[in-house]
Amino acid sequence: MSDAITISLQEAEALSNKVLTHNGFSQTHADAITRSVMAAQRDECHSHGLYRLIGCVQTALNDGVDTQAEPTITDQATSVVKVNANKGCSLLSFERGKPYLIEKARHNGIAALAINNSFHFSALWPEVEALSAEGLVALAMTPSHAFVAPAGGTSPLFGTNPIAFSWPRPGKTPYTFDFATSVVARGEIELHRRAGKSIPEGWAMDDEGNSTTDPVAALAGAMLPFGSYKGSALSTMVELLAGPLIGDLLGHETQAANAEKTGKPFHGELIIAMSPEAFLGKGAEGHLNHAEVLFESILGQGARLPSQRRFEARERSQVNGITFPQVLYDELKALASS
Template sequence: MSEEITLSLKDAESLSLNVLQHNGYNQAHAEAITRNVLTVQRDECHSHGLYRLIGCVQTALNGGVDTHAVPEVIDQAPSVVKVNARQGNSLLAFEMGKEQLVEKARQTGLAALAINNAFHFSALWPEVEALSSEGLIGIAMTPSHAFVAPAGGTKPLLGTNPIAFSWPRPGSAPYTFDFATSVVARGEIELYKRAGKQIPTGWAIDAQGEATTSPVDALAGAMLTFGGYKGSALSTMIELLAGPLIGDVLGHETQPANEQKTGKPFHGELIIAISPDVFLGQDAARHLQHAEVLFENILGQGARLPSQRRFEARENSLRNGITLPKALYNELIALTH
């Protein structure tokens, strides 16, 4: 079993800020990224937590993100706000556009935030939960680089293309899910590689289109969509809605940052906010309470709700701090020197 280290949330925050600012990120970007990865690490979603700082640094060193970009917020239409991230990180762009998105949703019932020209690496659930904490229903989606073969195909074409949803619940944590339309997130395979473990069958194919359990061959080949053709169709929908619909690129038209600085890792993200109060008026509270019947019946069968384990992990982290592999901690410390 790998050796682990426990940090207080404050120490983890300081570590993240030091890593990012030492490697060129200005204060605004460093703080926005830190808020996201620390939130994710607190909830023990390791593939998108502090581990992602390594990729943030590498992308910056390879010229794949403008670490000082100032996003431009555009009031596009009564129900649409756009943010040009200007090749900066998507997280600061989201934070800058969120206020208008919330305001428009409360005015019109349904509003969209389109983020363009952004470097995106992060989990989506912190963004949709930021909306459900405002009493809104949140939906978010983004394409990624071409890592995934379409159902029946043998070569990468689609991204891992995650989608997230958060429903506000009265007096309780929101109902939230966030998942890649690939069988797993690419970060999960990277973690298997780091740990020297084989991946489960059905996650990926190698460069020859054959099934593989090697994380190295999987990363060089193609990941698979969940649910076969259903996951492939959903992934394609995300490409369209968070690509051409908002005036941005398709996943296979982007490339990760590289040492030759020829990568093009910039693409779009679409966030939708829905106001129950506008849809339902004075009956909103009654219908939101009615929705609780569904959750109660799910739990009543012994099933669990998405994110239930994450919320339990959050309580533990708030009490006891966060735990991460010592090898990862040492890598992060090295990035501050």
Template sequence: MTDAAEKVRLSLEEVRALAEAVLSRHGLSERHVKAVAETMVAGERDECASHGIYRLLVCAHTIKAGKVALDAEPVVHDIAPALVRVDAKGGYAQLPFQMGKPVLEEKARNCGIAAIGINNCVHFAALWPEVEALARDGFVAFAFTPSHAWVAPAGGTRPVFGTNPLAFGWPRPGPHPYVFDFATSAVARGEIELHRRAGKPIPLGWGIDAEGNPTTDAAAALEGAMLTFGGHKGSALATMIELIAGPLIGDMTSAESIAYDDNAKASPFGGELIIAIDPARFLGDKAAEHLARAEAVFENIVSQGARLPSQRRYEARERTRVHGVEVPAKLLADIKALLD
């Protein structure tokens, strides 16, 4: 434990037990409880606090608002040799992915490339768990999802996009694949919320207030609009994700999601697109040779002192596996209050 007044240390098993207890207390069915809790444990394990058990507050609010189906039974639809769709039936996205993943992988092995569209789901988590799971099975993977319209386009002042993350996974020898996952907004919305909770200012460039003025006030940015990273480049990527994980798979845009929310301030509702490529099918007996060439790229990066994306998360796993995680005491108290 660090300063006992500020932080509490929990083992990962304690994090899991707490997450499962809160989700069960709020009526989520057992299969969903297990799947959703694991994403929160993964967030804490990798020291990604904005995607850890803080999200229990988000889930509890979404459930109370009636914006997620507690006992949804996802349905897998095999629609083409290289395409699968999973209707989440209004539930959280984790279980539909678990159910669709084996079908997606089989199709990718058969065709070389395959895609899955997860429809009608509530999505609150990072995307790296999906692409990391696929990369560990030997696939090159991409994932995309819109969210709520919280983010203004470059040069604009009104929200149009969600945080619209994209993730990529690449299989590697050894224990960890190459993975990156980032929002096309300057920062994840959860980071701004954590700054608000802590009473800390946000950096300029994260958001604007309701009048379109730059702000360092987290609450003002949450009421105004977030900004894309990299100006027009992030804005263009956000547009792409709106299209390929919205209309392309027959699901909502970020503007439609927030309209559906109707000021409930619940988690986004819509779809997710995931693409898997099988290098072995794509390259045949040359696969090992070309994957080895990829390792030279990684070596050229790290040999000059640069850090690979996800390297920090993997290092965190080794620490938290042994020492557990530190959770702000106020946040932990708020979470435990959800059990009352």
């Protein structure tokens, strides 16, 4: 990377913390946000790494997130815990709800954590991996602002509505996936626009519902769901489960915080956790070992497991620190002291 800087994980963590607290975030929020952003940066997921701090601070300046909000926890049902983020960032709410979710899943076999009324900007995989690190199987989803048309439709309705899943592999990195139910992430189209490149057929439509390869027209139009009507159905499921089921908004009812302070960037997130021990009793260890046969069979025919690149990056970062653009470093330094 030209014009890049390499710093240690500790330095980056301190920088993230400084950016957030200097811009009004409480220490507890700054800590939770830093943990998520640093997990992504460490794994070389630049799109969800330190870069996100800029949008996070901007959102705070636009009153799109309460930087001091204290989450409120409700023991909703035997296997359901709800955390109201009270317009704060979702990450602290996840951390506060996590112990209850873990206890309920271990005791009852399956349990759900619903986060409401939260500003959400992070990748989901750090959350499902926080649960698989506890030996649980986890599934998470969240809607976002309307960018994606339903299959057969012409206008933005769904968010990019990611689904993430993590399966514990004792002694190994977990089996984890985390993907948008749109064909690509919105940032991919943005990157093509910046580079002046056209986008492939099948990613998006213009604002009249015609297929387009122009990234500008695509950003003004609608993205397409992955896998046609199947991805569209999954995206609908995300809207329903992380919206009405938990008493929160549909994706198209939310919008990014803006300078006019009229955006409503708050929505919900649903995380489901399952305990192999509770499902299997003493057989759990054997069946978890048996799952390895599947992973070995995937790798054995030359296919990759999702997140493998991320885990390789993690190892590198722990040894070498993290490398990212000097211009981003400068911008963060300015945000930490302006």
